[in-house]
Amino acid sequence: MHKNRGPIYYGDYLKLDALLGSQEPLSKKYSPECHDETLFIIVHQVYELWFKQILHELYLINKVFSQKVVPDQELASINLKLERVEKIQSLLLDQLLVIETMTPMDFLEFRDLLVPASGFQSLQFRKIEVLMGLSTQNRTAVDRDYFMGRLSENDKKELLDIEDQPSLFVLLEKWLERLPFANVENYSFWSDYQTTINQMLKEDESLIMKNLATLGPKEKEAQLANLEATKQTFATLSNEGEHNKLIEKGQRRLSHKATLHALFILLYRDEPMLQQPFNFLTHLMNIDENFTTWRYRHSIMAQRMLGTKIGTGGSSGHQYLKMAAENNRVYNDLFNLATFLVPKSLLPELPAEVAKKVRFN
């Protein structure tokens, strides 16, 4: 613990002279000053401060997960940090309500002064995206152009350097692959689980067959096609080759082994040793979802301010932002694992040897 070495003054500690002297409305330079430009600047600056805090947490998490083995006792505090990120995200969402107290006409008073500056150039926002696992290659072509095209050469280089490091997504994948419980001697989680799945699919099939007599030919065909599609989806889980084909097509990202192990955590989440891993996966999904919600809300706010006008950074504005909200999700694979969950009552019992490893006694 550090000891205080002398008196300290509130304003000096927080560097308030620098902080509060950092709002310089451009309109003031060209007079008359637009009243709402101060709000516009402060809201953006507060966002950037919170982005800084989120990055502070993400760097720590990346450091812990970059170790060869992630010590179990560190997972609880990582989960607390991720929960902090979630709370910050709630504030980020609420701040849109503050900026929406500025009317589109008030914004128009100073908007043209900002061209070509744009949120596209928020280096910290981009760093968060990349650290979470949204790199250049995971973006759509149009997004990729905007992503890099609007940044200064220095910022671009800084971002590319971060892209060269493993993202949280990559570290998660490696960590999941190392999970010790799913495959131990004489036990393979998958073969046990497959029996349960086959039984469930069989029951679905007999239910559909029973109902077929009451259906018209088109409905019959649709129900059988649905059943076949469900069977095929499950088959990709047991077949690494099929899984890898989906990765090649860009429909899945997480490796086959990591996917099975993540599923094991979700299914046996009540086992004491799996509770922190389960919380970890849940936080990652929450954070991914919160960013998507923010993107979507920001796109609606942009529509309210601009209608169908283009953005100061040159994109189609609302349309572009809406598309980015849909496309830029990182942890889709974790969400889609819900496809493979079964009722708790159908879960196969863990063999004694495995149960011993995941329980306190």
Ligand code: HEM
């Ligand atoms: C009047 C308020 C705002 C409007 C009308 C607005 C509009 C836009 C538009 C149209 C874009 C697309 C890029 C472009 O063509 O310029 C954009 C991107 C962006 N804006 Fe805003 N924005 C506003 C406030 C904010 C605030 C307060 C933040 C907080 C930091 C923010 C962060 C971003 C980010 C990070 C992007 C890039 C998003 C991406 O590429 O997925 N914006 N904004």
